[in-house]
Each structure stands twice: as C-alpha cells, then as structure tokens.
C-alpha cells in the first residue's frame with residue numbers, strides 16, 4: 202500500500218440526495234487499516250467454518266426478523282440517501298433481501314451437503330467419490346450505490362451460510378446504508394468480525410483487494426470492474442463481476458401492447474433508470490410501434506416526480522450531477538443523429554439539482570451513444586425493427602449481455618427467441634423482476650461480467666469444491682501402478698476394446714484379452 206494516497210478526511214458524510222444536507226457522518230476506514238480488518242475476519246471465519254450449517258441458518262432467521270421489524274427504517278434510509286421512492290425501497294431492497302435471507306436459511310443446508318459422485322467406468326467401481334463444499338475464507342463484497350441494501354445482502358447471506366466471513370465496502374455515496382447493514386447483522390447476533398463494513402471510496406476498494414481476500418464479489422461499472430479484474434488476476438484471486446447492462450426489450454406485433462408499454466415505462470424509469478437490468482433499448486415490430494410509442498408517452502407524462510418519502514412519488518432524483526450530464530450528453534448525440542424526444546428531456550431544477558424528467562425518445566438507431574453506452578438514467582428509447590429476426594440481431598448487437606425481455610402472446614415463440622439472445626437472463630412478458638426471484642441466477646456475459654449471484658449457482662460461487670475419493674478395496678488390483686511391462690500393454694489394448702468397443706462381442710473379447718494381459722503381467 203506504500204505510496205498510495207490515503208484519504209485525508211476522517212469522516213464520510215451521508216448526504217440527503219435531494220437537499221444535499223448532511224444526514225449522517227461515518228468514520229472512514231483508512232487503506233492502512235484494511236489488512237487488520239481482513240485479518241480479524243480470517244480469525245472469525247476459522248471458528249465460523251466449524252459451526253453447523255443448521256446453526257448458521259438460525260442466525261439468518263434472526264436476521265430476517267430484524268429486517269422485518271426495521272423494514273420501514275431501512276427503506277427510509279435508502280430513500281433519503283439514494284433517492285428511490287419508498288415503495289421501491291420496500292419492494293426492491295427490503296423484500297428482495299428478506300426473501301433471500303429466508304431462502305438461504307431454509308435451503309442452503311441441503312444445497313451444501315456433500316454430494317455422491319457415481320463412477321460410470323467399470324475400472325473405478327470400487328471407489329466412492331463425493332463432492333464437498335468448503336468456504337473460501339474471507340469474501341470481499343464491493344457494492345454500488347444503486348441498490349445499496351439488496352445487492353450486498355444477497356451476497357453476504359450466501360457467503361456466511363457457506364461458512365465465509367465478509368468484508369463489505371459499500372459505495373461512498375451510501376455510507377448510511379452500509380453502516381445500517383453492519384448494525385443489522387450485529388443485532389441478529391452474528392459473531393464479532395464475521396461481517397464487517399468498511400467505509401470509504403474507490404481507494405479503499407482497491408486496498409481491500411490488495412489485502413488478499415480469498416474471493417471478490419464486485420458489482421459496479423465496467424470501467425471499475427476492469428480494474429478489479431486486473432487486480433484480482435495479478436493476485437490470482439477468483440472474482441465474480443456484476444457489471445453494467447444495456448438490456449433490450451423486443452416487442453412483437455402479437456404482444457399485449459397495453460402491458461408491454463406499462464412494462465417499458467416501469468422498466469426504463471424505476472429507480473430513475475439507475476438499475477443494472479433497466480430497459481435501455483426497445484425494439485418494436487411494425488404494426489404496433491405507433492400505438493406502443495403513444496402509450497409510453499402518455500404513461501411517462503403521468504409519472505410524479507419529487508421526494509420519494511412521499512408515498513405517491515414515482516420518480517426521485519438521480520444520484521449525482523455527473524449522472525444527469527451523462528444522460529444529457531447521450532440525448533444530445535441522439536438528437537443530432539435524428540432521434541426525436543417525444544416527452545421529457547430536461548432537468549427539473551425547482552425540485553432539486555438532480556431531477557430529470559422521464560424521457561421517451563423515438564427514431565433511435567445503433568449509431569447513437571444512447572443505444573451503445575449504458576445510460577443509467579430515465580430514458581425510454583424506441584427503435585422500429587423490420588421483424589423479430591431484426592429485433593434479435595439488434596438486441597445481440599451490444600458489448601453488454603446482462604438481461605433482456607421478449608413480448609409476445611405466443612410463449613413458444615417468446616422462449617425460442619429467448620434462447621437466441623446473448624445475455625444472462627431473459628424474461629418473456631415481464632422485465633427486471635427476475636432479480637427478485639431468489640432461485641434465479643443473476644449475472645451477465647461479455648461486458649456485463651462473469652459469475653453468478655442469487656440462486657444455487659450464486660451459493661456455489663461461495664464455496665470451493667473438493668473431490669474426496671475413498672477406495673473401498675485398497676488392495677484391489679491397480680494395473681496402472683508399477684511395474685510396466687508387455688503384459689500391461691496387452692492389457693491396455695483389451696481394456697480399450699472392453700470399454701469402447703462398438704459391438705457387444707468386441708467388448709467381451711476385449712475383456713478376455715484384458716484378463717489375459719493381466720495374468721501375463723503378473724508372471
């Protein structure tokens with residue numbers, strides 16, 4: 202860590218996203234302190250790994266109780282720090298977390314049990330194989346500001362159920378959410394140092410990786426993800442990277458356009474468009490594009506902007522000015538290339554610095570930044586396509602590959618198209634909600650990253666697989682051992698025929714030859 206800048210301020214301020222008022226103040230962890238944090242985590246983990254999974258589950262049950270009891274407080278902190286409306290904080294943060302906690306508490310034990318491995322090969326029938334799942338040790342979770350509770354929680358609970366300790370580095374934009382998480386785990390009675398939260402900026406994330414945790418779960422932008430991947434590669438630390446998205450929505454002419462337009466509006470504007478699974482590109486077949494576009498405009502215009510603490514508010518502010526500027530830059534480029542803004546497209550300074558109107562754009566194409574880069578803002582972009590084939594080609598024409606959706610009245614057709622889309626998850630006739638389905642793996646391809654969180658696959662990312670093999674007949678013949686001789690070569694010929702011969706008779710003859718070679722070898 203020598204020579205790297207250490208944060209000067211001893212505190213990190215939590216700001217109300219609308220007013221900019223300081224609503225909390227949290228002690229910053231200096232990069233120099235991180236190795237001690239990891240060391241403590243390592244010590245806690247050694248004991249935790251000995252605790253039975255059923256006992257770990259009981260603590261998760263308690264955590265669920267704490268989450269449930271404090272749900273409104275959690276939601277309010279999220280809304281104030283991050284800006285999303287209370288309803289979104291309750292559903293997308295608290296409910297998703299709670300469901301994941303309960304699911305891990307009730308199912309993880311079964312999923313982590315050693316698994317018998319049967320041997321198909323006759324030669325190895327005398328052995329018993331099994332897979333054992335062992336924790337990595339200390340898992341680093343580096344998380345973004347956009348879902349400051351649900352994203353870290355789903356990883357942390359999988360990690361601890363699998364026997365790991367966790368060091369969480371939340372985004373410096375949401376330190377209160379991070380501190381609250383630490384508090385909730387403490388209140389549930391998790392052992393000291395098993396789940397630790399460190400507070401600071403990107404330099405602290407870097408220091409955490411430099412402290413050599415055993416695995417890194419990173420969620421964030423492609424640019425930072427690339428740096429994290431490089432740092433992990435240098436240290437041979439395995440990583441899961443959940444990066445940006447540019448999700449496509451394909452609307453076929455037989456789709457329910459009323460439902461599809463509502464989904465497009467919610468999918469593009471929920472969390473003010475700042476969701477990794479946001480609907481960012483919409484491809485619509487001819488015949489329905491005009492009606493679809495009109496409905497999207499009509500519904501977008503009805504959305505209410507303001508402080509998410511008020512129950513009727515649907516659109517809060519964006520997280521920071523740079524995010525607003527990125528949206529404006531993309532819109533400007535799109536308009537210069539021929540796109541049309543049908544509604545929105547401007548800031549609402551009277552509400553606060555980072556409010557931007559829900560914006561519907563038509564006439565877009567793949568030459569525009571709006572259809573190439575992640576927007577991460579309240580923009581619904583509609584492009585007409587010649588047919589479903591064209592829609593699939595456009596959807597796949599992206600460096601990202603996180604999620605997508607297909608809208609059609611014909612399930613079979615929707616699922617056939619889903620199979621052809623290059624991404625981590627596809628929904629037919631819905632958007633985004635797969636993130637809340639705890640059994641559904643979450644993760645992407647290409648620039649959207651690698652590895653999975655959520656589901657059994659996410660749980661298995663939290664363990665190292667060990668193969669254990671017991672020979673029931675240790676004195677049984679091991680012809681492949683020394684000494685080697687001509688008899689062994691003859692035996693090998695027989696074995697090849699016996700195992701892989703194309704006709705039954707050849708296989709029997711092979712068995713005879715193998716036996717003959719074996720006897721010859723013994724002499």
Ligand code: NDP
Nearest residue numbers: 345346371372373402403406407421422425443444445477
């Ligand atoms: P960033 O990449 O800016 O930050 C993510 C986390 O990494 C933050 O905690 C950040 O700290 C930290 N960080 C910054 N620099 C470094 C570094 N050099 N080494 C280690 N850690 C570092 O992403 P955002 O927070 O802006 O999140 C938005 C992005 O996340 C979008 O691209 C979105 O698509 C993606 N995302 C992906 C999801 C998925 O599941 N695929 C889910 C949610 C979001 P700090 O903030 O303090 O600087």
